[in-house]
Each structure stands twice: as structure tokens, then as C-alpha cells.
Amino acid sequence: MFKEQIGKHSSKVKNVVERGAVKKFAEAIGDLHPIYFDEETGQKSRYKRNIAPPTFPRVLDYGVIEDLHLPNKGLIHGEQTFHYKRPLFVGEEINCYSQVKNYTEKKGNFGEMGFLVVENVGEDAAGNVIFNATSTVIISEAVRKVLAK
Amino acid sequence: MSTITHLQVGELLKDVMLEPVSRIALIKYAGASGDFNPIHTIDDEAAKAGLPGIIAHGMWTMGNLAKLFTEYYEEGFIQDYSIRFRNMVFLNDVITLKGILKEKQGNILHFDVVALNQDEKEVLKGDVVYHLY
Numbered sequence: 620m621f622k623e624q625i626g627k628h629s630s631k632v633k634n635v636v637e638r639g640a641v642k643k644f645a646e647a648i649g650d651l652h653p654i655y656f657d658e659e660t661g662q663k664s665r666y667k668r669n670i671a672p673p674t675f676p677r678v679l680d681y682g683v684i685e686d687l688h689l690p691n692k693g694l695i696h697g698e699q700t701f702h703y704k705r706p707l708f709v710g711e712e713i714n715c716y717s718q719v720k721n722y723t724e725k726k727g728n729f730g731e732m733g734f735l736v737v738e739n740v741g742e743d744a745a746g747n748v749i750f751n752a753t754s755t756v757i758i759s760e761a762v763r764k765v766l767a768k
Numbered sequence: 769m770s771t772i773t774h775l776q777v778g779e780l781l782k783d784v785m786l787e788p789v790s791r792i793a794l795i796k797y798a799g800a801s802g803d804f805n806p807i808h809t810i811d812d813e814a815a816k817a818g819l820p821g822i823i824a825h826g827m828w829t830m831g832n833l834a835k836l837f838t839e840y841y842e843e844g845f846i847q848d849y850s851i852r853f854r855n856m857v858f859l860n861d862v863i864t865l866k867g868i869l870k871e872k873q874g875n876i877l878h879f880d881v882v883a884l885n886q887d888e889k890e891v892l893k894g895d896v897v898y899h900l901y
Contacts, residue, residue: 640800647793647800648831649786652838665842665901672838673846674831677801692805692817696826700850706841 620763621687621722621735628718629682631742636711640678641671648672661709669709673701676752681717681739689735693762697734698755705749713741713749720753730760772840772877773900781836781867781879788860789824797828824857829892833883836867837898844875844900851894855885862886867896875900 642656650672653660661669707713721736739752758766775781787793794808803825806813814822830851837846857863864884871878876897883892 643800644831647797648828648835649793650831650835650838652835652841654838654841670841672831673834673849674827677803677827692807696853698850698852699827699830700848701846702848703845706845 620724620733620758620766621719624684624687624719625722626719627684627687629684629716631714631716632680632682634679634713634715634741636671636675636707636709636713638669638709641669641675641709644675644678645672648674655709666706666708670706671709673703673706675707676701676715676739676741676750679713679715679739679741681715684717684719684737687719688766689756689758690762690766693759693765695757695759696754697757699752701750701752703750704747707741707749711743713743714746715739715741731763732760733758733763772837772843772898775869775877777869777872779869781869784832784836784865786832786863786865788862789857791822791859794822794824794828797825797831801825801827803827819856821858824861826851826853826892829853829857829863829883832863833865833881833892833894834896836865836881837896840898844877844898846896847876847899848897849894850896851881851892853891854893855889855891857883857885857891861891863891870895 645655717739720738723734735756737754741750798804807817808825867879867881870880879896
């Protein structure tokens with residue numbers, strides 16, 4: 620069902636690792652270390668600035684992959700990975716896009732399940748990749764039936 | 769001062785026990801992450817989805833689990849963080865976060881990480897590759 624989408628990607632979107640967003644995110648995951656939001660701690664650190672928590676890239680805008688229509692209900696987040704070249708810095712500008720990496724189907728206990736792998740990528744201004752994050756989303760038979768209509 | 773550099777294979781990071789999962793915590797995560805799927809915040813929507821109650825965002829728990837490493841930010845960074853979501857986290861669950869050093873190769877540390885609920889059931893399981901400077 621999503622096989623023909625493999626390889627499709629969004630256009631790059633410019634994002635800023637916004638100070639307020641990082642603070643709000645750190646608070647929401649109860650990670651109140653000052654390295655994320657206290658300027659002095661950031662300046663004294665090896666990075667000379669604040670950094671963002673490792674799962675922060677979830678909040679960034681990756682644009683829209685054309686023709687990839689996912690329901691907002693009934694999806695199961697099965698797996699998630701992050702790979703970093705270095706931590707994300709507060710205040711930096713990055714270009715983000717996402718791409719359909721894979722789609723497979725398997726027969727399981729709950730009928731035919733679809734496994735959709737979407738990769739989110741963040742690059743610096745020079746085009747160097749800073750992080751890639753992959754999400755594996757499980758699409759149940761019931762949800763796929765709704766989509767097929 | 770605590771340090772991750774001198775941790776030996778087989779040693780554990782300090783466990784972290786979270787406060788019981790509250791609705792307000794999930795509402796805050798929805799706001800901070802932009803994930804407003806109502807099964808995480810609204811009882812009726814969770815029931816309609818066939819769930820016994822609202823469940824935490826998987827990414828909320830994954831975000832929490834990463835804080836096992838935060839205090840070591842001067843020594844290195846999380847290079848790889850991979851998680852499988854194994855079981856759902858419900859309101860009032862008490863989650864404990866654990867990490868163990870499995871392997872050391874030069875400046876690369878391999879950890880197994882897990883989040884357990886109050887019944888010792890794995891809700892999240894994965895691994896972290898920590899890159900020392």
C-alpha cells in the first residue's frame with residue numbers, strides 16, 4: 620500500500636532550534652538540567668552554549684511528503700532511532716526534511732500488519748547531516764482497510 | 769563528581785524513578801511536542817480507540833529515558849539512541865529508568881536501556897551508543 624512511496628521525500632524546511640521550545644520540551648520530559656536552558660551553564664560548557672535534549676528533533680518541521688497520507692488515529696509507534704554527529708545547539712538554524720525509507724507487510728497475530736519506516740534528517744547550513752531519526756510506524760489491517768476506501 | 773568515563777562493563781547507571789504518570793504531564797508533552805493525538809489526553813478518545821484509558825506518548829517515555837545520560841554532557845554525547853516500544857504506559861504508572869554498560873570500545877560506550885513499570889514489565893527497551901570526547 621505504501622510501497623510506491625519508498626524514496627519519496629519532502630522539500631527542505633528551515634528550522635531554528637528555538638530557546639523557548641527547548642526549555643518547554645526539557646520541562647515536558649522532566650529533564651531539568653541547566654545545560655538545556657541556563658545561558659551561563661551553556662557558556663561555561665565545552666559547547667559554549669546550550670544544547671537540546673536528544674529526542675527534541677520530534678518537534679521540528681520536516682515538511683510534507685506529497686501523496687503520503689497517514690491517518691491520525693490507529694497508528695502504533697513501534698520503534699524510534701536517533702543518530703547524531705553532535706548535539707543540537709540552541710539557536711542554530713538547520714534544514715530538515717523527511718523521507719520514506721521502507722514499507723513491508725507481515726502476517727501477525729492481528730492480521731496483516733504494515734511497517735512504514737520514515738526518516739527525518741537535519742542538516743546544517745553547509746549541508747552536513749547533524750542527525751537522522753527513523754520512526755517505524757505499525758499500520759494495522761483495520762487501519763489499512765479504512766485507507767483503501 | 770559523577771563520571772561516565774570510568775564506568776566498567778556490567779555497571780549500572782543510576783536508576784531514575786519517575787513520578788506517577790499524570791494527565792498534566794501528558795498535556796504538557798502534547799504542547800511541547802506538538803503531538804496532540806487525543807488518545808494521550810482525552811478519556812473518551814482513548815476508549816473509542818479500544819484502550820482501557822489514556823496512554824503516554826511513546827516519545828514522552830523515550831524522552832524521559834534519555835535523562836539517564838544528561839548529567840554526563842561534558843564527557844560525551846548520545847550518538848545513537850534506538851528504542852522499541854514494547855508495552856503501553858498508563859495514567860498513574862510508576863516508571864523506572866535503567867541503563868547498563870554492555871561494551872566499551874575505545875571512546876564508544878554501548879548501553880542497554882530499559883523503562884519498567886511498577887509490575888517490572890518492560891515498556892520501552894533499547895540501546896544507547898555514547899560517544900566520549
